[in-house]
Amino acid sequence: MFKPIDLASLVDYLAREMGDRTRVAVDGAPPARPERVAQALVDRLQSRGGFAIHIRTKDFLRPASIRYELGREEPDSYYERWVDLAALNREVLSKPGKVLPTLWNADTDRATRAGYVEVPPEGVIVVSGDLLLGAGLDVEMTVHLQMSGLILSRRTPPELAWTLPAYARYAQEVDPGSFADVVVRMNDPDHPALVVS
Template sequence: MRVRPITSERLVAELADRLAGTAVSGRLRVAVDGPPAAGPDALAAALVDPLRAAGRPVLHVLAAGFLRPASVRLEQGRTNPDAYYEGWVDETGLRREVLDPAGADGSGRLLPSLWDAATDRASRAGYVELPPGGVVLVSGALLLGGGLPFDVTVHLALSPAALARRTDPELRWTLPAFARYADEVAPASFADVVVRVDDPRHPAVVEPG
């Protein structure tokens, strides 16, 4: 494989061009996957305007809006990396409210968020109609390998040393979860687009061959 250095601006432009040029039945379901230190939410947010400029309606959904209730999520403790890895995100809800309705036979009626982790209550978000040809960007951590129906997957990769260095001290307890993810799921081995972000100022696209 080859690693191609790229600017952050060019990365957004290339991804937006690729997604805008990808046609599917229904809506295009895109995962932007990576640990918080890699900035998957920021990258997904940066894609919204270029995609709209290219004529593609867009909805950005944060996986953090689909966390399980605290009584379930924190049942094994607030800083349990295995619990974080195995089920903080309500994947069933994400599939039911976002990914399935965005599919070829879906209604296009999507719920941007299901749960407000700050208040530990339903988010009360309203449904959004995403027309055929639209793009739904789902951003967050640990999104791949669980069978969620994405059409395009983008994975932001960090070396273990860079991940440890760049992770907020309050979130360092999650590091074993990401080590398991890299070992058991190996998202960098199958994601459609893999971007190394050890240095956020100098990303690099991993290209096969």
């Protein structure tokens, strides 16, 4: 069952659902705009006087030599090798009191050399990206932005169509919508709908 909701109301709902949880993952394929939802949530938390930081998985990619080892357009490699999940856990989610906001610049294929950001005990860390759930990330709340396979294929740019088998594998093997704390239908990202039981 789906409950239509606008972005502002969705963000309010997520903030309420969080309670005192401080590590949140917003998962979704790029056309579902997980970065937009995560940043809106961070903005809302900050507007209420709290500390919140948005971490993007695209800033924690592995070096090109690892990402492209099996080919530049290899779906299984995209699924298994592109994001350095261990670094996300080590440098962001499991490091008390501080986070590394970025690790790797994919454009230059070099470390960003970013400095650590101090995080107060009640500070919130929101990680956004795709293929995140079921991957062992040390988070306390999961949000899955769900798209049907057909809509995802329509909204994925032609130059990224090679990634679609990775999302099909994710849906089949992980089925994130079956266990995420919050599931949001994003077939039209401008008109989201909460999935309610």
